[in-house]
Amino acid sequence: MQSPIRRYHSMSLARKDELIGYLFVAPQMLGFFVFVLGPILAIFLFSTQERNLLTGVVNPVELANFEYMLQSDRLFPKVLANSLIFTSGLVPLNIVLALILAMLLTRKLRGMIFFRTLFFAPVVTSAVAWAIVWRFLLQGDQGINQLLSGIGIDGPNWLREPGWAMASVIVTRVLKTVGLNMIIFMSAIQNLPREYDEAASVDGANFSQIFFRITLPQLAPTILVVLVLTVIGSLQVFDHILLMTNGGPANATAVLIYYIWFQAFKVFDIGYASALAVVLFVIVLTATIIQWALRRRFIYNEQ
Amino acid sequence: MRVPKGFFVSILCVFVLLMGVSVSAQDEPVTLRYTLWIAADSPQVALFNELAAEYNAQNPNVTVAFESIPFADYQSDVTLQLAGNNPPDAGWIVEGAARSWVESGVLADLAPALTADESYNLADFSESSLELWTEGDALYGVPFSTSPFLVLYNRDLFVEAGVHTPDELIGIDEWNWENFALTAKGIADNTDAYGFQSVDAALYTGNFWATLVPIMRGFGGDPWSADGTCQFNTPESVAGLQFVQDMMFTDQSMVPPGAEVDFYAGGAGMTIGQLSRVNRLADAEFEWSIAPLPQGTGGYEPVVGQAAMVVFNNSQNRDAAIDFVRFMTTEENVARIAQFFPPARESVLSSNAVIESNPLVPTDLMQSAVIEPIQVGRVMPSSSQFPRIELMVRPLLDEIWVEGADVQAVADSICDSISPLLAR
Numbered sequence: 001m002q003s004p005i006r007r008y009h010s011m012s013l014a015r016k017d018e019l020i021g022y023l024f025v026a027p028q029m030l031g032f033f034v035f036v037l038g039p040i041l042a043i044f045l046f047s048t049q050e051r052n053l054l055t056g057v058v059n060p061v062e063l064a065n066f067e068y069m070l071q072s073d074r075l076f077p078k079v080l081a082n083s084l085i086f087t088s089g090l091v092p093l094n095i096v097l098a099l100i101l102a103m104l105l106t107r108k109l110r111g112m113i114f115f116r117t118l119f120f121a122p123v124v125t126s127a128v129a130w131a132i133v134w135r136f137l138l139q140g141d142q143g144i145n146q147l148l149s150g151i152g153i154d155g156p157n158w159l160r161e162p163g164w165a166m167a168s169v170i171v172t173r174v175l176k177t178v179g180l181n182m183i184i185f186m187s188a189i190q191n192l193p194r195e196y197d198e199a200a201s202v203d204g205a206n207f208s209q210i211f212f213r214i215t216l217p218q219l220a221p222t223i224l225v226v227l228v229l230t231v232i233g234s235l236q237v238f239d240h241i242l243l244m245t246n247g248g249p250a251n252a253t254a255v256l257i258y259y260i261w262f263q264a265f266k267v268f269d270i271g272y273a274s275a276l277a278v279v280l281f282v283i284v285l286t287a288t289i290i291q292w293a294l295r296r297r298f299i300y301n302e303q
Numbered sequence: 304m305r306v307p308k309g310f311f312v313s314i315l316c317v318f319v320l321l322m323g324v325s326v327s328a329q330d331e332p333v334t335l336r337y338t339l340w341i342a343a344d345s346p347q348v349a350l351f352n353e354l355a356a357e358y359n360a361q362n363p364n365v366t367v368a369f370e371s372i373p374f375a376d377y378q379s380d381v382t383l384q385l386a387g388n389n390p391p392d393a394g395w396i397v398e399g400a401a402r403s404w405v406e407s408g409v410l411a412d413l414a415p416a417l418t419a420d421e422s423y424n425l426a427d428f429s430e431s432s433l434e435l436w437t438e439g440d441a442l443y444g445v446p447f448s449t450s451p452f453l454v455l456y457n458r459d460l461f462v463e464a465g466v467h468t469p470d471e472l473i474g475i476d477e478w479n480w481e482n483f484a485l486t487a488k489g490i491a492d493n494t495d496a497y498g499f500q501s502v503d504a505a506l507y508t509g510n511f512w513a514t515l516v517p518i519m520r521g522f523g524g525d526p527w528s529a530d531g532t533c534q535f536n537t538p539e540s541v542a543g544l545q546f547v548q549d550m551m552f553t554d555q556s557m558v559p560p561g562a563e564v565d566f567y568a569g570g571a572g573m574t575i576g577q578l579s580r581v582n583r584l585a586d587a588e589f590e591w592s593i594a595p596l597p598q599g600t601g602g603y604e605p606v607v608g609q610a611a612m613v614v615f616n617n618s619q620n621r622d623a624a625i626d627f628v629r630f631m632t633t634e635e636n637v638a639r640i641a642q643f644f645p646p647a648r649e650s651v652l653s654s655n656a657v658i659e660s661n662p663l664v665p666t667d668l669m670q671s672a673v674i675e676p677i678q679v680g681r682v683m684p685s686s687s688q689f690p691r692i693e694l695m696v697r698p699l700l701d702e703i704w705v706e707g708a709d710v711q712a713v714a715d716s717i718c719d720s721i722s723p724l725l726a727r
Contacts, residue, residue: 140561160561265379
């Protein structure tokens, strides 16, 4: 038997490099296997079991959890629809707003630092504090509605009327996270070559022509990344909803991730919660693949 | 003299053997992990630590570490610890979850140890107080807190509005839900505050049972019967729910959905709560007092919340944990914790320990609002399907908290959705 050290010395340089490379990524890979891949695989296994956290009962039930989900669970279609509404409201609003802010705040004007800080501040604010402050602002006849009544508008009971509650959680969540996307867009815009803009404006292009035909196409790779991250993030918004509405009123803001949490940690039905998590996983995966496939059509200068 | 090597070896062997025997004879030191949901720096935990120190003096091998988990996370955290095979040794369980815990089989039977100790006198606990925790001959929890729901009120707002206070109404035997609503309306109409706030302002987003059960029972209703029949839609229960809806929208005296108001900061004239909430009023900038729940149409129906001490079956130190729970709930120690937790022991309840235990509450109110309700009150409903039921009921209740909503129709659909669960 050769000792490991001898064996190492007798290796070719390329093999040595390879081995050292693996050693360097080993801590990260180990963490990935134990804390990411392991749980994901476990979820798939659990989703085919009747599994109760409290009693410790575990029984294989094959696809019974999915059958119940699709055939008998009256809440499942509701939370799925809520998740779709939440994401399709949050993502466009977030990206358009981030883009507008980034365009404005990359101008070289006085006081830009102040506004950049202002819009980025919510990102580093505690999610709990953010939700609670907004709950106070969005009361039935206090806060924002008091201001509105000052100009003769009778505002809705934001967090307690189903449609408005969903809109309120979306908008307050966008305001919380838009700063992050704004920063990503700003750094992308600042790295764009100025020559194209200048050439276009010499040729007589107006602002909107420059924006839609020159700037936007160059930003496409960044927009794709931001889009993918924002969609994934939007399907995982949990604490915000728990604190603002606790899923109410009448389940109007109960999204899929909230329902997973409820089944897992209130009902202790880990099997069913895992089946729901598998559905969420498939949705996120599909959304990401579609977006990735679309990049060929919209991105011209991918490196 | 030459001593043979074997001599030393045999001496050593005997020595080791003796050590082994002495270790196993003297109990190994254990630390019991005891979970609860009040803050670690609270006076309650300070008293518990004092009791644990006394227990340690009697049993030098046992120390107790109290571990505080916030109430909102308590159930899931303890469950996760059980699932992770790292159970606490002992802890608290609240009444709503009682049946699911008792039926899950993860709790240890305390009855053999408690009946074996004659001085413990298990019969001192009334049968009704043990009902939730009993299954056949087994007893899975010892209630340490039987806390009746009572009305807390802001006397300043009553004076400002010029309406009768609960104690005045009690004096003329007119303290009923009808007058409760009238005084609430008087406060809402004549002051900047609301008349009534739900228990911990949690009716719309949190624990709605605490507000609704006392009112539904006051009208002769109940969420479900002891044999698991849904009663949300009986005329009595509907009257209770209608009462709440009327206060909300017709009288506009109750804090409506979507308003952030705090009774404890002076935002409402009355709320319902338990004795433990009184401590939150110690520094209040208004005059306050407490009163028993109003008389209902079906008579006086006090409601009691309950929490019990339990031992987890998988605990490594099960016997030590059971003995510690026995120690914590002896007559003497129940009397000592009675200042915070109204006791279930009849002997303590009828002694002076409770009536004089809380410096913030005068003895006559302690008698009428705490001690009497414990003696005649019924515990909050429980079910092994509690979380599922809550999941079904909450969104439907949201439909009642809309102006003009048909309470009976919604109550019918509540029963439609929870009856299969109650039947399990």
